[in-house]
Amino acid sequence: MNRMTEFESSREDEAARAGWLYYVGGMTQDQIANELGVSRQRAQRLVSRAVSEGLVRVRIEHKIGACLELEAELVRRFGLQTARVAPSLGEAGDSARATAPLAATLLERILARPDPQVIAFGTGRSLSAMVGEVMQRPATEHKIVSLIGNIAPDGSASFYDVIMRMADKLRLPHYPMLAPVISETAEERALFDHLKPVQAVKKLASAADATFVGIGQMNDDAPIYKDRFISLEELRELQGAGAVGEIVGSFFNDEGQPVETPLTARIGSYRIEGGREAPIIGIAAGTNKLAAIRGALSGKLVNALVTDEPTARALLG
Template identity: 60%
Template sequence: MSRFDPEPTLQDEAARAGWLYYVGGMTQDQIAAEMGVSRQRAQRLVSRAMADGLIQVRLNHRIGACMDLEAALRDRFGLTRCRVVPGLGAGADPVLAIGSAAAAELERFLRMPDPMVIGLGTGRALRGLVEGMNPIDAPQHRLVSLIGNIAPDGSASFFDVVMRIADKVRAPHYPMPVPVISPTVAERAAFHALGPVQRVLELARAADVIFVGVGQMSDDAPLQTDGFVSHAELAEMQAAGAAGEIAGWVFDSDGNYLDFGLNLRTGGVRVEPGLARPAIGIAAGATKVRAIRGALKSNIINGLVTDIPTAEAVLKLA
């Protein structure tokens, strides 16, 4: 070595070992032979290169963009769980993109051996979750609906999912036997006063983890489309700043629940902001961005499954 060349430092050696491993594609045995060191030292040098930040890994795959967005959403909103999947492009139903990812999140909890109470909302996204699920034997858990399952005409709500999931996982299940929206405040109170309903309400309030859809309150609001509220009722809530709804409970763009109108007649249990249990929202689509952002901002939900376009739009709005 020339007297003008400095003696290589430990970091120099680590950088060289890291380059040989991550760029050159050498094994640790090959690096040891190349550098004239033991295999154990080669391994330590490669580890040091990563620990010292000398190596920067770039994932050249579309999943890399998903992981970046997941990290950004976790950091921005303090999320406990976040899954972002690639979108399907303009005109496609975003539920088709997120259904399998949402199913995988629920299956993760269902495979846990300790008994849990799993609270479930309703809606198209939850139906997509069910369709993406694999059958699992999970009789140790209990499934409970957070929202009523009776439509205005007395029929069962089409998008109620608790029984559909129970069929796939062989778990005890508890539908919420009240109207989604009662005609009057007094009728809601009468339903909630019934003994069997109170027991389901208590179980729902004790849920260890919840999965909910996030509905928008724009002119295409699911509550209006599915016949639960009239055009006049929707307009009244919109005038008060309504941005979204979860399990039938309407909130504004900051995630604050409104204290009048529809919210006085909604059946079931309201998802309270800031509780410690996982509360995972399943939603995607341009019309839902404002609603998702509000639910995240107030911590009504602390987990999210969505797609890339929606995640980007939520972060831009935030």
């Protein structure tokens, strides 16, 4: 095991060194191969590995004017604390990829605070992408808390295990939610609710200094349905009750008002209450999420938004 670790680390070392020579030193892969005494292909593989393992971090140090204006307008129109608008990555672009670096910067700002912070996280693709973009910071006494379990009814863990990866990356103590996203029955949910660890996590979450959540849409490609947390019937029921969006397991209609169905009594997530002082940062982009984002903004379920250019235009247009 120890050997394994050493081996891995020396391999990462090599990749990092290749990445350094390539990106900082501006050398060609041939030169790097020469410098490190390996073949050209190996140099190329090392560089590409350095990129894919996230050892190389690229950031754009310039606020594009158009995006700045959109941000200001979003803040004004929806009474937000903060808005971040990522430049469009084009038609085919992946919006989670676009928002991730901006969201990561917001998170880093929180992490940089000198006094211990409690930071709460939801789940979702956008959050997951954000994790990859966060740069490692010297850990202080912060705590990170999960707002929702990630065990699906079939017992499988969700792909987007935000909190574990985040905790691992930042070496921070973390408090996962020890409950299934959706219990079998309302009774079972109540049972979990009274568990001490769950209580403790909810208490932490309610006092979080910052909260990061994704905003899920409730049309037919709803993530919560696609990831098999709920069935098609349950989705239809929610849609019928007017649900247009979802934030950590709480459904809301186009005015941001809570939507209740028999299902909602079985959901094991912490419900964030609106109107908090501390930032509640929603991360969501894509035209298919428009209705959900509009609802969340109307109901002031979030007080900060990270989105992308086309989505911002659509929200304001």
